[in-house]
Amino acid sequence: MRKIAIIGGSGLTELAGLEIVDTLERDTPWGMPSAPITVTHINNLEVLFLPRHGNPHTILPDQINYRANIWALHAADVSEIIAVNAVGGITQAMTPRRIVIPDQLIDYTHGRAATFYEAGLAEPHIDFTHPYSASLRRQLIVAANKTQADIVATATYAVTQGPRLETAAEILRLEKDGNDIVGMTSMPEASLARELAIDYACCALVVNWAAGKSDVAITMAAIEHNLRAGMDKIQTLMAMLINNKS
Numbered sequence: 001m002r003k004i005a006i007i008g009g010s011g012l013t014e015l016a017g018l019e020i021v022d023t024l025e026r027d028t029p030w031g032m033p034s035a036p037i038t039v040t041h042i043n044n045l046e047v048l049f050l051p052r053h054g055n056p057h058t059i060l061p062d063q064i065n066y067r068a069n070i071w072a073l074h075a076a077d078v079s080e081i082i083a084v085n086a087v088g089g090i091t092q093a094m095t096p097r098r099i100v101i102p103d104q105l106i107d108y109t110h111g112r113a114a115t116f117y118e119a120g121l122a123e124p125h126i127d128f129t130h131p132y133s134a135s136l137r138r139q140l141i142v143a144a145n146k147t148q149a150d151i152v153a154t155a156t157y158a159v160t161q162g163p164r165l166e167t168a169a170e171i172l173r174l175e176k177d178g179n180d181i182v183g184m185t186s187m188p189e190a191s192l193a194r195e196l197a198i199d200y201a202c203c204a205l206v207v208n209w210a211a212g213k214s215d216v217a218i219t220m221a222a223i224e225h226n227l228r229a230g231m232d233k234i235q236t237l238m239a240m241l242i243n244n245k246s
């Protein structure tokens, strides 16, 4: 059976409407993943789901055991991962509640365990020219168009260390660097997946204007409001993608 995984971000700790047939709670050489992985069968497709921040959401972006998460999916024979990430919008088109399928990223994180190489389990110098899988991105865009979701189909994702949000000057610098959206969780997730030859794409939901990009203060209440509204659209998009693949 073909296997795909969805890694849920903030606001997405479960997939709606899918019957769970198994739950995986396996240790990895890097420790336990963020949460048990739930398994669903749809026709001839197996869908695994892992909430990146745990369930309930307790693990901060810089504290996530990215290696355990990706290794656990690899050990379960997953060949494709769709990652869902909540992000801030930097450039004009990246308005709150928009879904964005980035094609590039710039990594500003530091101090995160970012390779399987040190254990001899991967090549050190992976080709990362195109960090997100073109094929999976296409599938996401097709599914989004079918659900009539309002998406942006190319963007550059700035991955910051967090857990604090950025200063206005930091966001200006990120914009000058060519970034469109900013979040804290696409790295090292994307490169770890590449080390293990797993196809990986990101489905980002904009939940706020990045620092200095609007006159309104960034509040958790507003972020959570946009998360709730936007994640409904993400659930619909995931259901369409799964339906198209199964």
Ligand code: HPA
Pocket: 086, 087, 088, 089, 160, 165, 166, 182, 183, 184, 207, 208, 209, 210, 211
């Ligand atoms: N910055 C960084 N990460 C984020 C943001 C932001 O503004 N919004 C959601 N995740």
